[in-house]
Amino acid sequence: MTQDENRAAAEPRVEFDDSGRSTGIELTEDANNGGRTEPFDPNRIEVQPRNTTISLLLQRLQRGALDLAPDFQRRAGIWSETNQSRLIESILLRIALPTIYAAENEDESWAVIDGVQRLTAITRFVDPTAIEAEPLRLSHLEYLAEYDGCTFEDLPGRLQTRVLETELVILLIRRGTPEAAKFNIFARINTSGLPLSRQELRHALIPGQARDLLAELAASDQFLAATARSVSPDRMAEREMCLRFLAFKLTPPEQYTTQNFDDFLRAAMHRINKLSEHELDQLRESFGYAMAASVIAFGADAFRKQFRNRPRRFPVNKALFEVQAVTLSNLSPDEIVALSPQRDVVSARFKELMDDPEFYDSISSGTGSAATVAYRFQSLKDLFQKVLDA
Structure with a gap:
C-alpha cells in the first residue's frame, strides 16, 4: 500500500x-x-482564595460584576432539573460545594470559568430574573422530599436565609496575571470530567x-x-x-x-x-x-x-x-x-x-x-x- x-x-x-x-x-x-515559548514570571501570577456568600455573589451578578456567560453551557442533559434540585438540596443540608474558579477582569468583574452550571442553578432558584430564566421548582429531592415542588419563595424563611448565607469558596486569578498564564492555569482544571476546550476558555475569559x-x-x-x-x-x-x-x-x-x-x-x-x-x-x-x-x-x-x-x-x-x-x-x-x-x-x-x-x-x-x-x-x-x- x-x-x-x-x-x-x-x-x-x-x-x-x-x-x-x-x-x-x-x-x-x-x-x-x-x-508556551517563554516561561511565566511567577511574581505576576496571583491566585487568591475568596470566601463569599450566595447573597453577595447574586449582588455581584445583579450589578454586572459577575459574568456567568449564560450561553457557556457544557453539554445539555448533565444539569437536568433533578441535578439542579439536588444541588439546592445539598445547600439546604449544609453540604459544602466544590471550589469555584474565576478570573478577575480589568474592571474588577469576575468571569466564572469552572462552576458556571452550579451558579446558574443557584441563580435560577433564588433570583431567576437575573439570568432571564424560568424559576427552578425543586423536584426528586432525596432527603427533603417534603419540599418537592417548591420554589425559593415557597421555602420557610429560615431555609431561605440558610441558602443566602451559604458560603462558597472562590479561587480568583487576579487581574494583572498575564492572560496566557490564566489560560494555562484554567486549562489544567478538570473538576467536571472533561477539561474545557480552548474555545470554551476563550469565550469565558x-x-x-x-x-x-x-x-x-x-x-x-x-x-x-x-x-x-x-x-x-x-x-x-x-x-x-x-x-x-x-x-x-x-x-x-x-x-x-x-x-x-x-x-x-x-x-x-x-x-x-x-x-x-x-x-x-x-x-x-x-x-x-x-x-x-x-x-x-x-x-x-x-x-x-x-x-x-x-x-x-x-x-x-x-x-x-x-x-x-x-x-x-x-x-x-x-x-x-x-x-x-x-x-x-x-x-x-x-x-x-x-x-x-x-x-x-x-x-x-x-x-x-x-x-x-x-x-x-x-x-x-x-x-x-x-x-x-x-
Missing part, C-alpha cells in the same frame, strides 16, 4: 463531547496550542462583542449549509472555526509569524472587540460570501479531506475550513462564477494536492506553525489559480 493509500485508509480521529458523541470535527494538532459575533456566524444559515449541519455546538468547535476565519481576515496569512496559534486566536478576539459596527458588518459579509463560495467550489465536500481512492466522506477539518474559506473569500464574484462549472476539476486537483505529504501534514498536525500556515494557504491559492487559468 502506498503512503497516500495509507493516509487515505487511516480512520480520522474526531473530537468528542462529554457524552462521548462526535462533534463532527476532525481532531488536529495546532503547533504550541496552549503551550474574553468577554465582549466577539462572543456575540462568533455565536451569530456559527448559527447562520450560510455556515450551517456549508458544513451540512454536521458540526456539533457542544464544545464551541463551530465558533472556533468561525474565529479562525476571522483571524486570518484580520491578519492575512502572509503576515502570520507567530508559532503559538492559541495566542493568535486570542489576539483576534480582542481585536474584534474593538471593531466598529461597520467593520463587523464587513466581516459578516465576507464570511457569508466565503460560505456560499465554498459550496460552489466544493459542494458537500467543503472543508473535508478527499482522496482519489477513498470515496468515504470525512469529518470537517478546521484547518481546511480556514484555508478554503479565506482563500475563496479573496476571489472576485466573477472568479467564483467561473469556478461553478469546474467543481469536478477543483475536486480532482484537490485530491492531487492531498497526495502531497507536506500539504497533508499542514492540515493534520502542527497546523498552527508559521511554515504550515504559509504552505497550505499558498497551495490552495495556486490550486484555484490553475483551475481559473485553464
